[in-house]
Amino acid sequence: MSRTLAVFKREFASYFNSPIAYIYMTVFLGLAGWLFFKGFFLVGEASMRSFFGLLPWLFLFFVPAITMRLWAEEKKVGTMELLMTFPVTDTEAVMGKFLASFAFLLVSIGLSLVLAIVVAALGNPDPGEIFGGYVGAILIGAAFLSIGLFISSLTENQIVAFIVSVVAIFVFFILGDDFVLMGVPNWIAPVFSFLGLGAHYDSISRGVIDTRDIIYYLSVVGFFLYLNVKSIQLKR
Amino acid sequence: MISVKNLTKTFGRTVAVNNISFEVNRGEVLGFLGPNGAGKTTTMRMLTCYLMPDSGTATVAGYDIVDDSLEVRKRVGYLPENAPLYLDMDVVSYLEFVADIRGIPSNEKLRRIKRMVEICGLGSVAGRTVGQLSKGFKQRVGLAQTLIHDPEILILDEPTTGLDPSQIIEIRELIKEIGKERTVILSTHILPEVEATCSRVLIINEGEIAASGTPEELHSVAGGEDSFYVAIKTQDAQVEEKLRRIAAVREVKKLADLEEGYTRYLLKSKDGGSVGEQIFKAAVENGWMINELHRETLSLEDIFLKLTTKEKSE
Numbered sequence: 413m414s415r416t417l418a419v420f421k422r423e424f425a426s427y428f429n430s431p432i433a434y435i436y437m438t439v440f441l442g443l444a445g446w447l448f449f450k451g452f453f454l455v456g457e458a459s460m461r462s463f464f465g466l467l468p469w470l471f472l473f474f475v476p477a478i479t480m481r482l483w484a485e486e487k488k489v490g491t492m493e494l495l496m497t498f499p500v501t502d503t504e505a506v507m508g509k510f511l512a513s514f515a516f517l518l519v520s521i522g523l524s525l526v527l528a529i530v531v532a533a534l535g536n537p538d539p540g541e542i543f544g545g546y547v548g549a550i551l552i553g554a555a556f557l558s559i560g561l562f563i564s565s566l567t568e569n570q571i572v573a574f575i576v577s578v579v580a581i582f583v584f585f586i587l588g589d590d591f592v593l594m595g596v597p598n599w600i601a602p603v604f605s606f607l608g609l610g611a612h613y614d615s616i617s618r619g620v621i622d623t624r625d626i627i628y629y630l631s632v633v634g635f636f637l638y639l640n641v642k643s644i645q646l647k648r
Numbered sequence: 649m650i651s652v653k654n655l656t657k658t659f660g661r662t663v664a665v666n667n668i669s670f671e672v673n674r675g676e677v678l679g680f681l682g683p684n685g686a687g688k689t690t691t692m693r694m695l696t697c698y699l700m701p702d703s704g705t706a707t708v709a710g711y712d713i714v715d716d717s718l719e720v721r722k723r724v725g726y727l728p729e730n731a732p733l734y735l736d737m738d739v740v741s742y743l744e745f746v747a748d749i750r751g752i753p754s755n756e757k758l759r760r761i762k763r764m765v766e767i768c769g770l771g772s773v774a775g776r777t778v779g780q781l782s783k784g785f786k787q788r789v790g791l792a793q794t795l796i797h798d799p800e801i802l803i804l805d806e807p808t809t810g811l812d813p814s815q816i817i818e819i820r821e822l823i824k825e826i827g828k829e830r831t832v833i834l835s836t837h838i839l840p841e842v843e844a845t846c847s848r849v850l851i852i853n854e855g856e857i858a859a860s861g862t863p864e865e866l867h868s869v870a871g872g873e874d875s876f877y878v879a880i881k882t883q884d885a886q887v888e889e890k891l892r893r894i895a896a897v898r899e900v901k902k903l904a905d906l907e908e909g910y911t912r913y914l915l916k917s918k919d920g921g922s923v924g925e926q927i928f929k930a931a932v933e934n935g936w937m938i939n940e941l942h943r944e945t946l947s948l949e950d951i952f953l954k955l956t957t958k959e960k961s962e
Contacts, residue, residue, distance in 0.1 A: 418748035422734065429736040490732030494793075497696040497728075498749045499721040648700045 415500045419508025420515075423482065427516050440474055441523050448527060458535020460528060464545035464617040468585060468610065471549075471556050476577035478516055479560030480570045482509045483644075487568035502644045506637055510561055517553045521546065541619040548616035551629040555609055556581050558636035565643045585609045649674050649801060649831040650695065654704035657690050664690040666855035667704070672848075674800075677827040679846030680835035683956060687855040688835040689729055692803050695833070696726040709800050722750075725799035729806050731790030735779030739770055739789055742778055743796060750797040764792040767822070783810040791819070795826070802826065804834040808841060820845050839949045851955055858955045866951050873898075876915040878927055879906055879940035890934060891915060894926045910939060 427433040447470075448463045455462070486492040495505060531537050560577040567573050586592055588608020593601045605611055609632070612625040650672040657665045665687040672678045680688040693699040695708055697717040705712060711719040734742055743764060747757045765774055768788040773781055778789060787810065794802060807823065808816045823832060823845050836842060842849050843863055851858040851866070859866055880887060891900045891913060899916040906912055917923045924943055931938050 414751060415749055418745060421748070422737070422745045425741070426734070426736050489735065490728060490730060491734055493693070493698050493728040494726075494732055497698050497721055497724070497726045498746075499718050499751070500749060501718065648698065 415498075416504045416508045416511070419495075419500065419505055420512045423509050423512030424515055427478075427512075433516070436474070436477065437520055437523060440470065440520050441526070444470055444524055445527060452531075458531055458537045460531055460537060460542050460545055461617070463524075463527060464549060467545075467549050468552055468613060471553055472578060472581055472585065474520070475517070475553060475556040475581065476560045476563075476574045478513050479557055479564050479577065480573040481564070482513060482561055483565040484568050484570045484573045488570075496644075496648070502641045506561070506640045506644070510558065510633075510637060510640075513557050513561060514554055517557060518550070521549055521553065538619065541617075544619035544621055545617045547621055548613050551616065551626065552609060552613045555584075555629050555632045555636075558633040558640075559584065562636045562640040562643065565640050581609075588612075649676075650706070650708050650833070652691075652695070652704070652706040655691065655694060655701050655706055656703045657694060657699060657701055663855050665694070665701075668852075668855070668857055669704075670850060670857065670860065672831055672833060674831050675827070675829065676848055677823065677832040677834065677846045679842040679849045680833065680852055681837065681839070681842055681849055681952060682835075682852035682858075683837065686852045688852055689805055690855075691852070692726075692805050692833065692835060696724055696803055697721050698726075698728075722797075723800050725794030725797065725802045727790050727794045727802075727804045727807055730809070731787050733778045733786060733789055733793075736777065738777050739774050739781075740765075742789065743792060746793045746796055752797060760796055760798075764796050767795070768792040769818075784812065784815045787811055787815075787819070791822070800830055802830055802832045802834075804832065806835055806837075808836070808838065816841075839952060851952060853956045859951075874917050874923070875944045876917065876923055876927065877903075877912060877940065877942050877944070878915065878938060879910045879912045880931065881909045881911070881937040881939070882934065884934055884936065887911075887936070888913070890930055891927070894923060894930060896923055910937075912940065 444463070444466065447466055448460075451462050483492075486495060496502075500508075528537075528542055531542075559581050560573075563577045563580060564570075564573040567576070584607070586608065588605040588611030592608075593605055596604055606628075609629075612628050615622060616625050652671070653669050655665055655668045656663070668687075668691060670678075680691065682688050690699065694701050695706060695713060697713055697720055700714060705714070707713070708720045709723040711723070713720050734745070737745065740761060743761045744757065747760060752760055765771055768791050770785070770788055770792060773785050778786065781789065787807070791804075791807065794804070802823075804823070808819050811819060820841065823834065826832065827845070827847075834845070846863070848860070848862055849866060850860045878891075884890070888900050888902065891897065894915075896917045897915050898918060899914075901914045901916075903912040903914050915923065915927070924941065927941060928938070930936070
């Protein structure tokens with residue numbers, strides 16, 4: 413536990429050791445805010461639904477940017493050899509890194525509360541819906557992070573990690589989309605609709621928090637973290 | 649302290665380490681010597697639990713490197729080749745991170761870090777970012793990192809590469825000092841380094857142990873032969889003949905005519921003990937003038953070349 417914490421602290425601090433974290437957060441918030449308010453004043457409704465609809469698409473690019481360096485850089489610089497010879501288990505190292513990226517994502521999501529405050533000041537939004545939206549965003553963000561982190565462990569090139577992560581997350585996200593389901597054989601459609609990251613998100617962000625959806629996201633996170641541990645063990 | 653039995657590691661079709669066995673005792677400084685790609689780094693990586701062996705076993709400080717990997721890693725300080733470091737951290741927070749991950753209690757952390765900064769001469773750069781340091785300082789930060797938990801065993805992969813001569817001497821002294829009550833394995837392809845720091849040498853070539861022993865033992869293994877260079881001035885036509893008659897001399901070769909009538913000869917002898925004296929005696933008896941006489945023992949360099957090239961030609 414203390415060793416997971418050591419890895420976590422190092423990784424989290426290293427986001428802020430360079431200006432990247434600040435640039436990242438500014439761009440994320442600026443883009444989210446602009447895209448949201450562009451439509452917000454046209455519709456004239458005090459709701460954040462469009463914001464939460466937008467969020468997975470922003471995460472599609474912003475999450476791989478958070479995870480791409482986590483393993484790839486260690487391999488490139490050679491510090492992988494240090495980390496793997498310190499007395500940490502592979503699981504502790506993976507957890508430390510995942511939690512650090514998760515904490516960074518939470519800070520970014522937390523900053524977007526500014527938008528909620530603005531909306532609340534302008535009208536009477538449904539607090540249940542906003543709460544559900546944030547829960548959904550945190551869960552889908554965690555799932556995206558676990559995929560991105562796993563892919564970063566497969567390469568030593570950050571750019572490759574970024575691009576492959578975007579593609580992989582995109583595929584998992586649209587898997588349960590109606591548009592995709594129309595194109596696949598009937599017998600496999602329920603499987604796709606269950607596995608798709610997007611389908612589970614829609615109901616949560618509408619404010620319907622179902623334990624099955626929560627369990628689904630936690631399983632996805634668990635599955636990819638497990639793959640991550642295995643991919644590191646295989647290289648020993 | 650370290651016991652290695654039939655360790656083997658292959659990458660695809662290349663056999664990096666082939667059935668290596670050896671032992672290292674407490675207080676010994678063992679040098680791994682070998683050309684690039686001989687398997688030194690791979691062996692070290694297995695002993696530090698970075699790589700898993702394909703077959704064979706090894707115990708480090710009494711723990712198996714596969715079954716008790718975590719216990720092994722707790723007791724070993726490892727400096728990988730080129731001393732990789734987290735470049736975005738400053739020196740002190742980097743050492744703090746290592747202390748944390750090594751489980752050093754927080755009340756002792758600061759004291760240890762201070763000591764490391766002092767031992768490794770990092771005082772002037774303590775607050776600087778690791779990535780901005782010179783190669784020599786990076787190497788020292790790496791060394792501080794390997795020592796911070798006071799390990800029983802140190803494994804250093806080419807600890808002096810990229811350092812300037814005075815830094816090399818400093819680091820060697822440091823290793824020698826540390827090696828007194830610990831077990832050290834270091835790899836190098838700089839031969840004088842082995843002679844300067846190691847109590848025992850393991851010559852590795854193409855994944856196998858080509859020779860092992862103290863530097864002196866290796867000398868005799870390689871059929872140690874001494875060379876004597878002597879410059880003589882005389883009218884005597886039978887110089888070469890007379891030199892050859894000296895008991896242990898196997899071969900005499902005229903090398904070059906020097907200025908002022910001197911000629912330089914090379915004498916080779918297996919039993920170098922008294923050859924110098926006898927040359928001197930012969931010169932006195934025959935009235936030769938000598939203005940140069942020196943002896944060269946077979947260096948580790950020659951032994952190394954002899955052993956590693958012999959392997960190849962067979």
